[in-house]
Amino acid sequence: MSACLQDALGQLGSHQSLKTVSYNQTGGFPLIKNDKIPAIYVEKQDAEVVRIAADALASDLQFVSGTKPAVISTQNGQNDYLIIAGTIGQSPVIDALIQSKKLDVSNIMGKWESFTITTIDAPMQGVKQALVLVGRNPRSTAYGLFEISRAAGVSPWVWWADVVPAKQTTLLVLPGTFISREPSVKYRGIFLNDEDWGLQPWAAKTFEPETGDIGPKTYAKIFELLLRLRANLIWPAMHPGTKAFFTIPGNAKVAEDYAILIGSSHAEPMLRNNVGEWNEKTMGHFNYISNKETVYKYWEDRVKESKGINAMYSMGMRGVHDSKMEGIKDATEAVPLLEKIIQDQREMLERNLSKDIKQVPQVFTAYKEVLEIYDNGLKLPEDVTLVWPDDNYGYIQRLNNSAEKKRTGGSGVYYHASYWGRPHDYLWLSTTHPALIQEEMMKAYKNGSNKLWVLNVGDIKPLEYNIEMFMDMAWDATPFEDNGYTKQHLLAWATNLFGKEKGQTLQGIMWEYYQLAFERKPEFMGWSQTEPTTKTNYTALNHFFYGDEAQKRMDRYEALENEVKALYAQLQANDEAAFYQLVYYPVRSASLMNKKFLYRDKNYFYAKQNRFSSLEYSLKSQAAHDTIISITHYYNFKLSGAKWNHMMSMQPRDLPVFHAPEFQQVKAVASEGWNVSPEGWVTKDSSLMGYITNLSLPAFDNLNRQQYFLDIFITENESVEWVASTSAPWIKLSKTSGKLSIDPGKSEIRVCLTFDWSKAPKQEKFSGEIQIEGSGKKIIVEVSGTNLSLPPNYKGFIENNGYVAIQASHFSSQKQQQQGNWILLPGLGYSSDAIQAQVDPGENTQLLKDTGWIKSNCSYAVYDFYTFAKANAALTVFSLPTHPLNNQYSMRYALSVDDGPIQLVDFKTVGRSEEWKQHVLRNRAERTVRFSMLEKGAHRLKIFCVDPGVVLQDFLIDLGGLKQAYSAVPETKRTDLH
Numbered sequence: 001m002s003a004c005l006q007d008a009l010g011q012l013g014s015h016q017s018l019k020t021v022s023y024n025q026t027g028g029f030p031l032i033k034n035d036k037i038p039a040i041y042v043e044k045q046d047a048e049v050v051r052i053a054a055d056a057l058a059s060d061l062q063f064v065s066g067t068k069p070a071v072i073s074t075q076n077g078q079n080d081y082l083i084i085a086g087t088i089g090q091s092p093v094i095d096a097l098i099q100s101k102k103l104d105v106s107n108i109m110g111k112w113e114s115f116t117i118t119t120i121d122a123p124m125q126g127v128k129q130a131l132v133l134v135g136r137n138p139r140s141t142a143y144g145l146f147e148i149s150r151a152a153g154v155s156p157w158v159w160w161a162d163v164v165p166a167k168q169t170t171l172l173v174l175p176g177t178f179i180s181r182e183p184s185v186k187y188r189g190i191f192l193n194d195e196d197w198g199l200q201p202w203a204a205k206t207f208e209p210e211t212g213d214i215g216p217k218t219y220a221k222i223f224e225l226l227l228r229l230r231a232n233l234i235w236p237a238m239h240p241g242t243k244a245f246f247t248i249p250g251n252a253k254v255a256e257d258y259a260i261l262i263g264s265s266h267a268e269p270m271l272r273n274n275v276g277e278w279n280e281k282t283m284g285h286f287n288y289i290s291n292k293e294t295v296y297k298y299w300e301d302r303v304k305e306s307k308g309i310n311a312m313y314s315m316g317m318r319g320v321h322d323s324k325m326e327g328i329k330d331a332t333e334a335v336p337l338l339e340k341i342i343q344d345q346r347e348m349l350e351r352n353l354s355k356d357i358k359q360v361p362q363v364f365t366a367y368k369e370v371l372e373i374y375d376n377g378l379k380l381p382e383d384v385t386l387v388w389p390d391d392n393y394g395y396i397q398r399l400n401n402s403a404e405k406k407r408t409g410g411s412g413v414y415y416h417a418s419y420w421g422r423p424h425d426y427l428w429l430s431t432t433h434p435a436l437i438q439e440e441m442m443k444a445y446k447n448g449s450n451k452l453w454v455l456n457v458g459d460i461k462p463l464e465y466n467i468e469m470f471m472d473m474a475w476d477a478t479p480f481e482d483n484g485y486t487k488q489h490l491l492a493w494a495t496n497l498f499g500k501e502k503g504q505t506l507q508g509i510m511w512e513y514y515q516l517a518f519e520r521k522p523e524f525m526g527w528s529q530t531e532p533t534t535k536t537n538y539t540a541l542n543h544f545f546y547g548d549e550a551q552k553r554m555d556r557y558e559a560l561e562n563e564v565k566a567l568y569a570q571l572q573a574n575d576e577a578a579f580y581q582l583v584y585y586p587v588r589s590a591s592l593m594n595k596k597f598l599y600r601d602k603n604y605f606y607a608k609q610n611r612f613s614s615l616e617y618s619l620k621s622q623a624a625h626d627t628i629i630s631i632t633h634y635y636n637f638k639l640s641g642a643k644w645n646h647m648m649s650m651q652p653r654d655l656p657v658f659h660a661p662e663f664q665q666v667k668a669v670a671s672e673g674w675n676v677s678p679e680g681w682v683t684k685d686s687s688l689m690g691y692i693t694n695l696s697l698p699a700f701d702n703l704n705r706q707q708y709f710l711d712i713f714i715t716e717n718e719s720v721e722w723v724a725s726t727s728a729p730w731i732k733l734s735k736t737s738g739k740l741s742i743d744p745g746k747s748e749i750r751v752c753l754t755f756d757w758s759k760a761p762k763q764e765k766f767s768g769e770i771q772i773e774g775s776g777k778k779i780i781v782e783v784s785g786t787n788l789s790l791p792p793n794y795k796g797f798i799e800n801n802g803y804v805a806i807q808a809s810h811f812s813s814q815k816q817q818q819q820g821n822w823i824l825l826p827g828l829g830y831s832s833d834a835i836q837a838q839v840d841p842g843e844n845t846q847l848l849k850d851t852g853w854i855k856s857n858c859s860y861a862v863y864d865f866y867t868f869a870k871a872n873a874a875l876t877v878f879s880l881p882t883h884p885l886n887n888q889y890s891m892r893y894a895l896s897v898d899d900g901p902i903q904l905v906d907f908k909t910v911g912r913s914e915e916w917k918q919h920v921l922r923n924r925a926e927r928t929v930r931f932s933m934l935e936k937g938a939h940r941l942k943i944f945c946v947d948p949g950v951v952l953q954d955f956l957i958d959l960g961g962l963k964q965a966y967s968a969v970p971e972t973k974r975t976d977l978h
Contacts, residue, residue: 018117018151019174028172029119029131030081031152035169037061037069038081038131040145043091044073047138049227049259053145054085056224060149060158064168080128083148087134087141094134097123104177108136111182113232115144118177131173139232139259143180146228148173155497156228159221161464162577162640163497184445184477187312187361187412187452189226189233190460190467191265194420194427196241197649198459206645213243216250222460223258229471233261233312235454236273240321244273246305256309263312263454266365266389266414267322270299270313270345271306274320286320288341289327296344303352312361312452313349315384316370317341324369331372339379346381358383358408363452365389365414371397375887385451386411388444391883392419393920394432396440399447401886412452413444417466419456420653422531423917424524427652429586430463431517434486435828436923437470439836440882443949445477447885461647462586465493465510484826487511497582498575502567506583509563511827513587516556519830519967522593524921526657536656539601540966545680548709549967550598557591564588577640585635589628589650593657596624600661607664609677610715612747618663625660666715674720674740676772676779679708680963696782700755703788704800705975710781712772713748714740722774724751730759731768731783740774755785757976762787788868790974791938796864800972802961804865807971808943808952809833811861819857820945822952829953830924830968834880835861837893839948845888848946851902854894855944863941863955871959873897873931875941878968879907880951881919893952894944895929903929904946922966924953934959 021028031037042054054071062068075082086094088105097103102123108114115135123130133148135141146156152171155163192199195214203218204211211217214237226234234255236245245251245262255262264271272278274286278298284291303313316338317325328334342364349360365387366374380386386404388411390396400411417432419425441453453474457463469489473480480486490510495503526536541550564587571579599621607614632650636642651658678697697708710733714720719741724733734752741747753770760766767784790798797806809824809831820839828834839848839858847853875895884890891908907925909916919925943952954968962969 018147018178019176020151021172021174022168022170023172024170025172025174027175029129029175030171031131031148031173032061032065032168032171035065035067037065037067038083039070039072039079040083040085041072041075041093041130042085043093045092046087046090046141047259048257049138049142050085050087050135050145052224052258053142053227057083057145057149060154060165061152063158064152064154064165064171066167075124075126078126082123082127082130083133084123084130085133085141085145087138088136090138091134093124094132097132103132103134105134107179108134111136112186113137113140113143114180114182115140115147116177116179117144117147117173119173119175139227140180142227142259143230146230147178147180149228153496156225156468157464157497157578157582160225160460161581162643164574164578166499181476183230183475185412185450185453185474187233187261188231188471188474189235189261189263189452189454190231191235191414191454191456192222192237192458192460193235193265193456194239194418194458194652195237196239197427197652198461198647199237200239200242201646202459202644206643206647211248213248215248216254219251220254220258223255223260225460226260227258229468230475231471232259233263233452233454235263235265238265238268238273238275240275242276244276246271246273246302247276252306252309259310261310261312261361262306263363264314266314266367266370266387267318268314269317270348271302271311272299278320280320285326287326288317288337296348299345300348300352303348307353312363313345315342315345315362315364318367318370322368331369331376334373335376335378338373342381342384361385362409363387363412366397367414381409382407383409385409387414387452387454388412388449389414390416390440391916391920392416392421394436394440395880395882395920396444397883398886399444399449401888404886405448410451411449412454413441413449414454414456415441415470416456417463417470418458422912423529423921424657425530425653425655426521426523427458428523428650429517429521429589430466431514431521431523431590432466433514433518433828434466434469434490435514435825436518436880437466438473438480438483438486439825439828439951441470441473442477442480443885446481450477459647461644462581464582465490468493483824486827497578498571505563505567509560509583509587512556512560513590515832516553516594517590518923519553520922522590523657525593525597528656529917529921530653530655533655536597536659538604539598540964541598541601542963542965543602543605544677545963546965546967546969547679547707549965550601553967554595554598557594560587561591580635580639581644585631585648588631592624592628596621596628596661599624600663604664606713607666609713610666610672610675611713612666612715612717612742613713614664614666616744616747618661621661621663672715673718673775673777674712674714674722676781677711677713678781679710694782695779696784697753698801699784699786701786701788701800702757702760703790703798703974703976704972705755705757706800707752707754710751710753710770711748712738712740712751714742717742718775720774722772724770724772726770727768730756730761731770732756733770753783760785760787790866794866794938794974796866796938797972798865798974799867799869799959802871802959803969803972804867804957804959805969805972806863806865806941806955806957807831807833807968808835808861808954810863810971811835812864813862815860815862815942817857817859819859820948821859822861822943822945825951828951829880830878831954834951834953837945837948837950839945848889848892849904851894851904854904854946855896855902858894858944858946860942860944863943864938865941865957866938867934867936867959869959870936871934873934874928874958875931876926876928876956876958877905877943878953878955879925879927880953881907881909881916881923881925882949882951884908884947885949889947889949891950892946893950894946896942897931897934898939899942900931902944905929
């Protein structure tokens with residue numbers, strides 16, 4: 001891939017890029033030309049991070065060109081071309097260029113972490129031309145050096161995912177001045193967490209055995225990655241299996257060298273890792289009421305130790321390890337104690353670090369029960385940054401109200417892309433949907449939470465894309481204000497890594513991967529939970545209706561696997577390792593985990609029907625499990641020469657979902673031989689199958705033009721030749737004969753049925769039958785059809801056998817009124833798109849409780865639908881399980897049918913209720929509203945904006961015929977016009 005192309009696409013993946021071309025152009029600065037690369041000049045007086053970044057750039061350019069440039073600190077002799085990098089006030093050559101007015105830095109002065117890159121003729125004696133990079137501070141100078149690496153086609157994941165850049169023989173930086181924008185978010189970082197199965201054992205056993213833990217060698221690689229991603233903050237690893245960051249010699253020094261701020265999580269005030277550093281046996285209880293002096297000294301010792309390093313201090317107090325504060329009964333009692341604790345902590349910081357406490361970065365994270373304490377009236381000092389957490393599953397629990405927006409300390413977000421805990425862990429694969437990250441984080445950004453963003457990344461791998469997207473958004477949120485930008489960003493990421501030819505295909509693969517995981521994460525496919533841990537259960541996906549939801553899901557995964565395997569076979573050797581880590585392993589693993597459980601479920605359900613294929617599904621399920629083991633083994637022991645050994649675990653925590661599957665045995669009914677199961681036909685007692693003679697399929701009609709399936713299968717170890725015939729030519733079968741046997745894949749056949757409506761009877765109702773014969777046995781399946789009619793040119797949704805299914809983004813029209821509006825969220829939701837309520841009633845939120853005011857003032861979306869019989873109706877609205885924007889709102893929308901009474905609906909959940917658990921496990925909240933009898937004919941559903949942040953996915957109207965479904969039921973639109 002050319003650097004020119006890389007640059008054009010890079011502008012999609014980040015805010016802007018240094019412009020380069022891979023062909024000769026007059027006036028371009030020769031970064032690479034004729035196997036020559038200019039030396040990189042960095043003065044000795046500059047910060048260590050600048051030299052570190054310069055050395056990394058030299059290695060990157062060697063990777064690209066085959067030639068490594070020198071990194072120099074003195075200019076002797078003649079250098080036609082030179083790369084000069086320096087920090088204002090710390091690099092004499094940069095300061096001299098500014099004073100001589102050869103270098104203009106006015107555009108970056110006063111801007112946090114900004115840098116500029118430009119070409120200057122004759123910047124110093126002996127140099128014809130220089131590419132001059134200047135940063136406001138050392139870290140921004142490092143960002144600028146890595147900007148040159150990006151322009152050369154080097155990915156931030158060059159080491160962490162073995163991404164090999166394309167070779168270049170010519171690379172010119174185009175004339176002009178590049179000026180970086182001030183970052184959208186001031187502090188941008190990651191939290192290493194739940195590292196017990198990946199990062200810690202990999203560091204201890206593979207990468208840094210001399211330390212036997214996550215030590216300075218590992219952190220140096222992590223900090224380099226952060227600089228490449230333009231991040232500046234870390235909350236270090238802190239689980240019991242990892243020694244505390246400050247207890248390992250060299251850790252703090254390497255953070256200082258790389259200019260990375262050291263913070264700590266919500267449970268670790270004053271940079272203390274309580275899990276590893278608080279010893280209850282020798283120090284007593286971690287209780288500020290009964291053991292204040294010991295706790296205070298414990299904190300102050302670390303504050304003294306941290307003097308002189310870049311640090312951010314977590315304020316407040318929780319229990320030793322992600323637990324509630326000791327010594328208090330409830331949130332009300334906790335308020336005065338926590339206020340006293342924060343006051344003492346600030347005095348501690350003033351005494352030891354700075355008399356101007358506002359110069360010391362401080363954060364207060366309102367996580368779990370701390371949010372309840374805060375909302376009970378905790379008075380937080382104005383200059384402390386208030387950090388809002390998500391609910392651990394990607395939904396921010398609340399954001400600023402109008403008063404909080406005015407706080408001088410600002411606010412930020414702590415967000416999870418990996419989590420250990422109830423209702424279920426997701427530590428294995430990277431499955432948080434990019435569109436969800438964009439929706440939640442941009443909601444926070446627009447609300448003013450732009451002081452700090454921290455992403456819980458678990459072990460870093462395999463969250464590479466989620467991390468890069470999060471950091472790109474934090475660096476420049478502007479392009480992400482376009483709700484459709486997420487797919488562009490993913491396209492740019494895939495193309496920059498693997499080229500334009502594969503980029504579009506990879507974008508489609510990865511988007512589908514995230515889409516399937518949004519419906520149900522691979523780790524949740526056992527339908528089990530943890531804390532407490534429960535056994536796996538059978539799927540909520542319907543195997544017998546809606547075209548077999550479970551099989552449709554597996555078919556989608558199978559298509560992804562086939563695409564990934566095909567691409568993998570086409571790769572050049574240099575790309576194989578990166579592709580395996582970033583695409584192949586996560587996609588295949590997710591697919592295999594789904595197959596493991598959905599094939600197991602088919603074994604269970606089909607065993608009840610005495611299907612011989614039940615045995616085959618048990619073998620397929622076991623094979624999926626075994627393949628996960630195999631590809632994980634390759635990841636650890638073969639990939640990149642075993643570089644990542646111990647990094648990838650297919651069983652983080654010993655939860656039931658990761659265990660080998662268990663199966664049901666088929667108990668064949670004597671002399672049954674073979675049988676038929678039409679779509680929608682489920683039997684609770686398998687012994688009845690041999691005696692059923694009145695099988696039937698759901699009704700067909702001329703407007704929905706349904707397709708159903710019919711399974712023909714053997715029930716014992718005997719071959720059967722079967723023939724199917726129909727009573728009329730308008731009944732169409734995908735197959736009319738075949739042979740069933742015990743050979744793999746031959747014990748059952750799925751026949752698809754449709755009507756040829758051009759040949760069907762014209763009367764309102766009619767019927768026919770399908771006759772299947774084999775081995776002296778005959779089974780008849782009845783079919784029925786209806787000719788329905790609609791008003792001329794009707795374009796709304798229609799009833800299909802007793803239900804109506806509507807996607808929220810497919811409204812018939814919108815009515816803009818004084819208050820709010822619905823906006824489209826492309827790519828989010830089960831059906832790929834959703835709508836979100838944008839509402840700002842100012843201070844008078846009480847109006848949102850008045851249904852009369854809502855009807856007259858709130859904007860609404862309109863959905864037209866048509867029913868073919870008089871019936872009672874139940875409307876179920878499926879929304880994203882978001883939380884109120886702040887404590888002034890709830891999660892409400894309002895609705896009416898046929899301009900009837902307005903019904904106000906609220907789907908807000910409280911705490912970690914069972915309802916909330918089910919919502920986050922399936923990324924769906926639901927509420928059902930019942931209506932009195934709807935007459936046959938046209939109807940109109942109106943959905944009103946009430947609270948901001950409400951995201952609607954789809955609607956189901958049950959008129960008496962709706963069957964259980966997990967996925968989004970296909971929309972009921974007329975298909976006779978297509």
